[in-house]
Amino acid sequence: MNDTYHHTLDALGLCITAGIPVILWGDPGEGKTSMIESATARGVHVETVILSQSEPSDLAGLPIVSPAGDVVLAPPIWARRLAEHDGPAICFFDEFSTATPALQAAALRVLTHREVGNLRLPRSVSFVAAANPVEVSAAGWDLAAPTSSRFVHLDFAMTAEVFTRGSVTGQWPALPGRELPADHTERVAQEMATVCGFLRARPNQLSVIPQDHALRSRAFPTPRTWQFAAELSALARAHDLPDEVTSMLVAGAIGDATAHEYLSWRTNLDLPDPAGLLDGSATIEFSGLRADRVFVVLQALVAALGDDPGPERWTTAVELCCQAAHQAGLDAAVPAVRALVAAERRPAGAPVPAAISIFAPALAEAGLL
Incomplete structure (x- = not known):
């Protein structure tokens, strides 16, 4: 299997394990949707929500009058199925880059507070999104900075080797599943100590929102994304994954330039x-x-x-x-x-x-x- 493809799957699996929202960027037809839905083979419940066919009320809840006469926000059926599932689950937002700004704003509450209408999703639910770059998507929209900073960003591309092997054998690479180590909290605290040391030396890297609108659609450093980087880096170390996976995760959280500087500093x-x-x-x-x-x-x-x-x-x-x-x-x-x-x-x-x-x-x- 192509190493980069394998590293991307490992990085994606760790984001799901940690419960950190992740967005896959890739051209149409690269297999993003089928890769996520392959998790059902190991007992993970996947609910696919196609945002281009959704309304803000599908994420925020539909106002209805309760028997008591109160107005409540009724959650959609996909959210109820996620909440009722006993075990790990994935809420998969497909075609995220075709979501209008209003839909993106509605998704923030789901991603940040796990709330869909008057329903709160359990911690066993992880969030994954798939998006096409704006230049190749149908009626695409750049992600607003508040939305993009809620995700770890991973590039996803099918390779000829993976495609030919899967097409001939019918066996496609599966999304890996891993557990949080027993000492995960301590490992994250150790990694955050390193992050804080770097930020004492480079305080201007704590929060850097790009001036260019297109760049704000991808990863950049904020206090929240530094936390993502620390947690995922600690998890990659716990599972003894290659340095390439750690680099992919840290860059996906805080951006390529800052990740390169931080990882070089940490190595030394x-x-x-x-x-x-x-x-x-x-x-x-x-x-x-x-x-x-x-x-x-x-x-x-x-x-x-x-x-x-x-x-x-x-x-x-x-x-x-x-x-x-x-x-x-x-x-x-x-x-x-x-x-x-x-x-x-x-x-x-x-x-x-x-x-x-x-x-x-x-x-x-x-x-x-």
């Missing part, structure tokens, strides 16, 4: 495992370390502690923050130590190192001293 970090620092099997020297790298190390320690840290591990984390403050300066260490000494994070009976006095002014200012 070369920092110790936070678990090793906490259990004493690894050490670190902060002197001479750039502030953004110090920040990532300490935030990774906070993430590695989780929501229920033991007293010894908590004290070790605070001691490392104090070490960083003495060797590399206060600025990069203050956010981590503030998080650690907050009442909800400090374990009962955990000893506080005397060296924490270096943070006294910063903690007093935050009301934590």
Whole structure:
């Protein structure tokens, strides 16, 4: 199988697993719809909603008068079937680029709040859309920035190898299904620590909405899409997928240029495992370390502690923050130590190192001293 095609399927499968809306961009007849609907073979319920044949009320709900005399927004039958299905399901918005701006606006509530009329879809429902580039679609519309920022954007193209093999054998590549790892929350927290370190070094990359209208139809960095990038990158690592899949997902969330800069920066970090620092099997020297790298190390320690840290591990984390403050300066260490000494994070009976006095002014200012 063509590697790029295989990587696209892996990336698509991870978005569905994570419950992050994803949109497939490709020319007509490339097999986008059949690929999504192939998930039914492994027990996933798929509801296909063709937006070019829909009205805003099909997404927002149709106003009706209830027996009690109230006006309620009745959900369409496809939404009720999704809500009633016991198990994983996909809400598939086909022909998304032919949706009018009014339909796109109606879809925002579904994508963001999972609400269709007066019905809320369960977390077991994932959202996938398919779209043709405007230049090749029938009566196509560019996506508005609020809509495009709700999706991870993936390019999808059939290859000659996949087509010929599927046509001859009748066996087409299936959409892969994967599970969230048990430590998914911790993995995402670790990845977000890295993202925040990058953004401290490149604060102008937090939110960059393109000036060109066509570019606003695709991926660009916002706080929400950075969260998408972190969660999907962590999930790709958990499943030991190729770097190409991670690059595809991160670029699909925050755009090619920012993704290239972030992934290059992350590759060159070369920092110790936070678990090793906490259990004493690894050490670190902060002197001479750039502030953004110090920040990532300490935030990774906070993430590695989780929501229920033991007293010894908590004290070790605070001691490392104090070490960083003495060797590399206060600025990069203050956010981590503030998080650690907050009442909800400090374990009962955990000893506080005397060296924490270096943070006294910063903690007093935050009301934590």
